[in-house]
Amino acid sequence: MSVAILGGTGIYNLPEIKVEERLINNRYGEAVAYVGQGNYRDVVFMTRHGIKHDTPPHKVNYRANMRALKDLGVTRIMATYAVGAITNDYPLLELAVMRDFLDFTSGREFSFFDAIKGGIGHVEMSKPFCPILSAKTIELAKKHGINVHDGATYVATNGPRFESPAEIKMYQILGGDVVGMTACPEIFLAAELGMSFGAVALPINLAAGLEENITLATDNINEVRENMVRLMLDVLHSTTNEECQVPILL
């Protein structure tokens, strides 16, 4: 059994950990996974945009990736997302623990239930993110030198364009806190395959309309990202399958 770190923009390796690249073909397409070596054989790393950052959000093969993680024996995932902040409650370069989402994506392959023998299923999304993984993230953040803020609602857009100011205003009114382009359908695909899923968002800019032009935070960003990955690993190694939760199938 394994755990996985699913990295977003800027997360292209696991600091200090040797990995072996695996190209995985499944019925949904091709995925690239990096399997830890030595003491980290239980860790799988995947970076959804590719290590050269050449797969845009709407072209990520989310189903191939999630199926590959499942077939590698992954049971618990911690995912990271670079986002824009749409409220003041989530400062730049401080971690936002995701607890809910608003899905505005379209045209993506977003379910396994059109291809699995045995009919259809419906994952329940009352708790989209594993509460145990979220709580452990908050508990361990300080140790890794990271400021953390709980309770973020993630707005998923199609991208690759950024939003308009009016769209951001709408997302604020609807209760969104941060905006990104990739968490959907990852969250519910993982749930359909029975994997526990925790997620953190790292705001790297104020969303459209909140300042004159969007500027990306760059100061100390590599250090923050490395600390974030160390935190994710610590969270995964400080929790067990038995205590973690997966949304139920109805």
Ligand code: HPA
């Ligand atoms: N919008 C959407 N996705 C993003 C943003 C944003 O402002 N920043 C980083 N990813």
